[in-house]
Amino acid sequence: MASPVVAQRPAETPARPGRRRRPGIGRRDHLIGWLLIAPAMVYFIIFLLYPALAALYYSFTEWDLHSAPIWVGLQNYTDLFFDDVKYPHFWKSIQVTLQYTLVAVPLTLVTALGQALLINAVRRGSNLFRLLLFLPVVTAEAAVGAIWRWLYDPQYGLVNAVLGLVGIPRQNWLNTPELVIPALAFIAAWQCGISMIIYLAGLKSIPESIREAAVIDGAGPVQRFFKVTVPMLRPTTFYLVVTGIIAALQVFGLVYVIFSGGGNRSVTGGPEQSGLAYVLHIYLYAFRYNAMGAACAMSFILLVFIMIITFVQFKFMKQEAS
């Protein structure tokens, strides 16, 4: 399991070796090195770098996938931002995606940390709980979508049944525009298994001595949590926030199965476009409306946005444990 990248960083930059390299061995080392990374590089170039560059090229063209692309310069970009006749739901899809990210990421992290703390506290059978809590992650997305459609069913859904026990009236979750984002974010939180495992690893790496010292100093459980556990988990949290935001901005599979996939359901992203995630919007233009050029442009806008957001986080968020 990938441990927090940032925490390891200091160890990864060794001082340059002072000794002279022996040329023969060095070259052979180089060759072996290249050979070892060759499969990854081939994969990277063919399946990531090349399509990325191709997409960049196509973003400056009008291309319907079957006739030759026509160079249009920046027109796709300006139309996306300013022409709401051609792209009526572009800004809406951005709004939906940002709202989803703002709700889903914190909810997921809190759920993951909560689950990790519980599992960490369990003495027997923690493997079983870990397995159960991790199951939603390994479940096929199509199945997840189908299951949650039933759970959110306005008539027979378990969610309404449970809420009914505490007196909350029945809701039509996936068909009320205001409830769609919370409903989706809840599913994301339910699928927080990977974050949970990473948090669990983070918890295990907190030295017992610190906790004991805090106990001796008279800190209660709540104080220990906020003064010891949370600060010590900061690198983990940072990693999860960064990757979580990137993933949330790209949410697609879930919205696609719930609102578009299969049969004769809506293809327009839920009631009043309330579930029109940005990538779903890209998908519709790429493969339903034959506007691959515009779809590539949207992809690049998202790429740049993600890079900026990630840069800002690296710049301004506290990353080190304290």
Add this chain to the structure above:
Amino acid sequence: MSRYQSVSDEGLIFFCVLHYRLFNPPEKEMEMIRRVTGAAAAAVLLAGLAACGGGSEEGGAGSATELTYWMFQDRTPQAGEVVEKIRTDFEKANPGVKVNIVKIPKDDYNTKLGSALAGNTVPDVGILDQPLVSRFALEGTIKEVPAGTLNEADFWEGALNTNKVGGKLYGFPIDHTAVALFYNKALVPTPPKTWDELKSMSAAIHQKDPKVAGIVVPKGDGYGAWMWPGVVGGAGGQMVDEANKKILFDQPPAVEALQLWVDLLPSSPREITDSDQAFANGLAGMMISGPWDVATIKDQFPDLDFNVAPLPYKTTPAGNIGGENAVVFTKGKNEQLAWKWLQHLTNATNNTVLAQALGGFPVNKEAAERDAATFGEQQQAFLEQLKVAQARPAVPQWIQINDEIIAPALESALSGKMTAQESLTDAANKTRALLGWNG
């Protein structure tokens, strides 16, 4: 949030676009590489493409003339047998001819076809989605049907019109389908014929049992927007007038059609009808759907006593239409033979069995009328409905207009955010701006 793997791969979004769906990666990659690396690579890759495309380039050496036909993947093994029999019959009747049938999953079909067209490895003849006919015709990707090849009187008009662009015919209808009114016999003794009867029936059902909705009112989404023109037609209206470049879906018949759906909502609350399979579960007295649901309901809800009636109308019986068309590609070979093949698929002998295998209804009038009795009780209404079906507007951007403009307009009226007239006026103006039409 579950996709951390993809996050570690840079988090680049366009991979979703180029990768996510994983449809025909080889062709796609090949096609793109070809563009970048030029002619040398193209030769090699095109050979690969040709291989993928079922070897359409081979066979020139022998005396047999080969015809390549693309169609959707069979729905059932039985359907495959039907197609195979039609193929061998054709080969027997035309000695020295070999028909290569390439079957492609429906979801991947358009993309594969796009790659093939870009890679010059097109089939000679193949299925084409109805709303794509106009785009392909205007681009010159498909051939106009030569005079004398198809006798228009032999076909249902609605199905035929799905192949017409600017008054010219660009393909053969192969099978067609439509939506009609499903009704639960326990709740609806006689199906409503008019809008007024529909409204009072819906109200009566809901009044009798508040837990049951009158009818599943379609939603403001792409699917609802596909069905809606059938209702507009029921008030004597049309969506657009292509010849004169006029938008008509902000006119009174369309407004009344949308108002009908709005008026049905009080007796058909969404919290009931949004439940999964509300009609089949007996939670709604009626619903609008297509023949595919007959089989599903019979299979999964054998106890439900239901039947299907033509759509209620206000002034004129009307309906929408879907189904499969077949076209001859400009870059293909053996044009004469290709038209002959399409005649073979749609003649009175073959069309019924073929249409049934494809999950639709015959487009050939003689076949439909002769074989009407062989369709089940619940299918009769669709046969009636198809006689009055109206084709989608032959506008290349229609899918986009349907999904991005009309669907949201329906939703704003259904959710009560705007009146039917306001939302349709707004949608019509947007459509005019998009198409550059003035009327």
